[in-house]
Every structure is written in structure tokens, then in C-alpha cells.
Amino acid sequence: MTTLERVVREEWGRLVALLLAQFRRLDLVEDALADAVEAAQKRWPDDGEPDNPSGWLVTTARRRILDRLRAEAMAARKEPLLTVEAERRPKEGVMADTGDVVDDDLLRLVLMCAHPALPPEGASALSLRLVMGISTADIARLFLVSESTMAARITRAKKKIVTAGIPFAIPGTEAIGERLDVVGHTAYLAFTAGYAPGSGPDLLRAELAGEAIRLARVAHALRPSDTLAHLIALMALQHSRRDARIGDDGELVLLPDQDRGRWHHDEIADALSLLEATGAATSALSESYRLQAHIAVEHATAPSAADTRWERIADLYAELETISPSPAVRVARAVAVAEADGPAAGLELLDGVEMAGHRILAVRGELLARAGEAEAARIALRQAIAVCENDIERRHLEVRWADLAPDEPAQDT
Template structure:
């Protein structure tokens, strides 16, 4: 290799290393910095834009100058300078803001020192609750959470949520404007509305994880970054709120799901749960999920996320698909209906019902969901399977064809196409 080629390779390797580290720092620190700047400058929009600009600057400068000694402090200082520069341009800069942010920089830089395990920062949780405020539309909650808490770019969010770049940008901009106009606080709620707000936050995290697995045009492999961010957020919430049983329930659920990932996607192809090689499941992650679920149970405050996790635990307990305790699964679904009667839960219950009472009973339940799920490929796929079990091959084929029309994920399309071709 020539000297120039070697130098180029070194620069390329350094850039890759700095980009990987930056991604980690953004994931771990951007929410803290955004929340802290918001508290100092009293503007979420200003803070979020300042952090986003700092990330762009780090992407360029770290590739050229190398990784700084304290990356988190570098990002904090860059974001602070960006916020101050914008205030100066707008001619609203005041001395008291400078004093506040100076103290903020010192405190945040000290907290970023690598010695010891850093404490869970309340700022991340407060920012998450602010982004998931019920005054914001659900699609705006998700987009804003991905941007402000997880540090994803607008382009990444557009891909993750199956939206266009302009629409995603407008959604984020409108959400930030509404937070400013309405004075939505960035804090963890207390009192009567705390439980409902927590459930909303947990739902957003669950949606993030689910969307990582149904990327349009992709194969069976999940969007690793989005799935990781959802699991990371679940861990942040559970660590910050250790007495909230439902936060632990969601964490256990996502760990059970994540443990099956290597068996769910094999060589780009989707493998259904019943056909997965369970030796490929992450045993350590399954064990941790069980521990987390047991911690939740000891708090004696049942809820939907714990029941979802308990159903996942039933599948994890079975050495193979034939050994699944379907009666227990159905019982848990019946209990879950007291907390969650969504159409998807009812559809999943119908799948369990088929194992206990047969395909005919399950089909009646599934058909009752047509009004809610007729645009869902999963509903048509479940009906196809039940119809095929009943020997109604023509109807099963029609249902599979409709499911094929409705899915954009390539791995799911190949799986459905293989059924149609039989």
C-alpha cells in the first residue's frame, strides 16, 4: 500500500471510530444537554437546535482533529456556544443567562467525567415526559422523542416513521412551537396524572421498538439503532423510576423480544416464532428479563406492560413451540383485556384461542375485528392461517394475497409470497 493510500485508510478508520463514538455520546448525552439548556434559556426550541448544530459540528471536527479528551463536555460547550450565538443574533442576550449557562457548563462537564458510573440524570426523563405530553399529537410525540431524546436526525426519523423528510421536519417544528406557546413543562409529572402520563411514555417507547421491525423496503433485520434506542430508553425509565412496576414491565417485555432477535431474522429472512431455533435466543437477556419481571411483580401493582411481558415469558419458558403453555397464554390475554382492549391485543388473543378452542372459534373472534384491522396485513395473515386450518383454501389464498398487498416490508412480502405459491 502506498503512503498516500495508507494515510487515506488511517483517516477513514479514524473517521469511522469518531463517528461511532459520537453516536454513543449523542445517545447518552444529548437529552441531558437539551434539557439543561432548556432550563437555562427557557426555550426548548433554542436548546434543541443548539444541540443538533453541535452534533453536526462534532461530526466534521472530530473526523479532522480527532476525538477530544472529554467528548460529552465538548458537545455541551459547543451547544452552549451555539445557543448564545443565536441569542446574540436575536439581540435578546442578558448577563444573567450567561451566568446561568456558565454554571451549567461547569456542572455538566463535572458530571461528564469518566470516573465511576454516572448517575441516571433526571433531565433525560423530564425531557422524555415533555416530548410525550398529551397536548401533542401522537406522531409528533414520537418524532420529537426520536429527535430530542435519542438524537436522531430528521432524515433518520423520516425513515423510521415511514414519512417524508418535509413532513417530518414540519411535524417536529410544530411540536416544538406548541411546547413554547403552551408552556408545556419538561418535568416528570406528579399526582393524579402521573400514571396516565407514564403509560403514554411507555407506549411511545414500545411503538419505537415495534417500528424498528417493520421498515418499508427492508429485509427481516430490525433497524438496529431505533430498536437499541427504544431498549435504552426503557432502561433509563426503569432505572429512574424503580418503584414503577409498569416501567419494569415494559423493560422486561423489550428484553424478551430483543433476546429473540437473532432467531427472528436469519440471512435477511423472517422466521416466525413457532419456527425459530431457540438455541439462537440470547439466554442472558432472557434471564435478565425474568429478573426484571419478578421485580415488577413484587411491587404488586399489575398492569398491561407486565402482562405483555408475562406472555412473552411463557414463550421463553417453552423449550420448543409444541411445549408452549397456551392455556396460560390465553389466561394472561384474558387478564390483559382489563387493561388493554386494543384490536391488536384482541387479534393476538384469537391466535392463542385457536390453540385451545380451535380455528373456528378463533376465526369468529378475528372476523369481529374487521372494522378496526381491515387495513392491517397482520389481520389478513392471521385469517389466512385460520382459514387454511379449516380447509377453506380459496378464502385463505385471498386473505394471503390481501396481506401481501398491504405490507411494505420485503421479508414479510417474501414470506407471504411463499404461502401464496404453495
């Protein structure tokens, strides 16, 4: 990964926040940053990488914006007024408020995107693209829709902000509380994109998952709620296994095969304490996070894979499905039921379930293999391989598919 790719991937949201803080024009900021990245692609190979790559991008983008403002001012014959006003606006990282309400750049920008004029799903999708820099294709996978549908949804959210003149400003203290569910949902989706990227060369993006947890913690510190507490515990428990999920060879390590000594047990302990200190769920969303957190507890506290209480996990997934039904929950429940009651029981739960992507095909293939139906398993795994866009997961599926190949008959001599 080049320096430019890393900066765009890891710092895009911060750069957007800095420029929006000064200019409050989403259309200008996005276009200017895109122009700055294009300029970097052309100039850095010849001129050398700057000492401060992100600063170079911000400075270049700022110049582009000021040029655009001057052009607009010229057209309106108000150039002196608009240009002076733009240059007098707050400098990097300083918003209209003084930081008394929100002093975290990432939370500021997500709160801005969570404007009540936008539907919650549109607000979350916009935050994931604009703030977190997650690709439209991967966002589409998170929402279980096509990439074209998601691209249109994000475009509508942007146009709503621009055409309706929605201000990119921090809401008042009371209004913040109304937006925190959207912030939490955005954090959860961003964590999922980091924990299990839908595409690309990485099995996980630990920095993105960690930033999502931090976002939820900052929001919880600002306005504590059982919903955010349950969500933080859930994400922390899953994130605690990050170092054990990839082997020394860079390949996927399944949960039963992970070295539990590499789990972050201090993070597990903190999450357990948070769950214990948090009251009962006060909404369906909070209860959904709570149940998922307790599923993660079962994995985190089992002394070994053989000691995992799969019956308990299957029961928790059944509860989760009653309040938050989805194909993803059904697939996860099928896995737990297969571990508790055998592959046939798991396969029965998958009957009639439709879900985009490779996961359901991979699960069905594995359960068919365990049920002794090798040829059907190979067909399902081949279908999963064909649609899997994550390089490491695809290699794992290819190895599993090859393992199920029928033995070649011995050749007569």
C-alpha cells in the same frame, strides 16, 4: 449506514439532552441540531469524518445557538447580558440540579417531556421523537393514527412547551412519581419500535429496545413500582429472543422455528425472578403489563414450540382484552385461539376488526391458508405486502404468498 446516520439514529436524544441542559430552549436546540446535521452532510464528504462525530455536531449546534442568542440580544439591545448568561450556564450534561435526584441523562429528558401541562400521549410522542429519534411515521403506527395526525400532535406539544414557557427542568422528588407512568409508557413504546420497527430495512433495532429497557430500569430504581417491575419483566422476556429472530441469511425466523439455544436464558431467569418478587398489580396499567409478561413467560419457559400452552395464552389474552381492549390485542388473541382451537376459531375473532398496517392482513392470510382457503389467503397476503413498510417482513410475506401459488398445469407436448 453512514457514520452521520448512525449518530443521528442512536445518539440524537443524548445530544438534545446536552444542549437543553445548557440552553433550555427547545426551539433553538432542535433548529441548531438540524443545522449541524445539514452542515455535516455537506462538509464531511470533503473534509473527512471527525474523530468525534457527536462532539462535532454538539459544538456546531452550540455555535448556532449562541449566534441566535446574540441576534436576539442585538434586537433587544441586551446582547452583553444574554450572551454572558448563555455562556455561564451549565456545561455538557449538567442540569440545574446537581444530580442528587436524577443522574441519568435519558431519564432526565423523558421526565422533562412528561410535564403535566402536556397530555400523556403528547408527552410520550414528543419523547419518542425528541429523545429516541423515532420517525414520526413509526410513532404514528405505535399510536394507531395517521402520520399527519401524529405530526400535528408532536407539533402541538412542542408549541405548548415553547409558547407556555414550560421549563425544561427536573421536577422535585415528589413530582417525579406523578410522571413515571408516562416514562414507563414511553419506554414501552420505544421498546416496541425497536422490537418490531414499522418501517425500514431492520427486523429489529436491538440497541433501541435495550435502551428502552434500561430507561425503565433506571426509573424503577429511582422510584420502585409494580407497574414498572411488570413492564421491565415483559420487555426483558421479549428482548431475550433477539438473537434468534434473524437467521444467518438476515431473514425473519418465526417463533416456532427459532433456535432456543440462542435465547438469553439469564435474562429470562432475571425476569422470572422479578415477576415472582413483585406484588399484585395496583392499577389497570400494571395489570395489563403483568398479563403480557405472563404471556411472554409461557413462550419463554416452553421446552419447545410443540409444548407451548396455547390454551393458557388464549385465556390470558382474553383477560387482557377485558381491561385493555384494542385491535392489536384482539389480533394477538386470534392467533393464540387459532393455535389452540384451529384457524376457523381464530378467523371468527377477526370478523369486523379494523386495524391499520399489515399485521391483521398477514394474520388473516395465514389463518385462511391454514383453513385451506388458498386464494382468499393470497388476496389477504397481497394486501399485506402492499402496505408493509418493513423490508424484511415484506420479503417474508412475499415468500409466503408465492408458496400458496397454484400449481401450473403440465403442458402437453
